[in-house]
Amino acid sequence: MKRSIRYDVDYVFAGFDNIEKYGHWTYRDEITDLELKNAGENIENLVFTGQMLDEIFATEIFYQYVTQQIGAPCVTTNAIFEHLHNEDDGVYTLGSLSVSLMEPTYQLDM
Numbered sequence: 001m002k003r004s005i006r007y008d009v010d011y012v013f014a015g016f017d018n019i020e021k022y023g024h025w026t027y028r029d030e031i032t033d034l035e036l037k038n039a040g041e042n043i044e045n046l047v048f049t050g051q052m053l054d055e056i057f058a059t060e061i062f063y064q065y066v067t068q069q070i071g072a073p074c075v076t077t078n079a080i081f082e083h084l085h086n087e088d089d090g091v092y093t094l095g096s097l098s099v100s101l102m103e104p105t106y107q108l109d110m
Helices: 033-039 050-070 077-082
Strands: 002-014 020-032 085-088 091-094 097-101 105-109
Touching (some): 002 033, 020 033, 020 050, 050 091, 050 097
Antiparallel strands (some): 002 020, 002 097, 002 105, 085 091, 091 097
């Protein structure tokens, strides 16, 4: 049986028009009962945090924006991740696009 961890973050995004837009993003990750059992009381060991989580959010937000602008999913998240630049704590750019992430939260769904 699998469980999921739901991550949520609010963000400010500046697209090609350089207008700031506020948004909210949810990301889910699955964990197995074995992983949960092995973590014991240290569930935090299963949770993405810090820059790793920020990079996931930024990549997914950029992916959604770029594919909507193009009108086709012809770019991969791997390609976006390779060109992602960390400008500051929680601030990422992809060319002329930028996203500023607020503090993410998580919840273990039982």
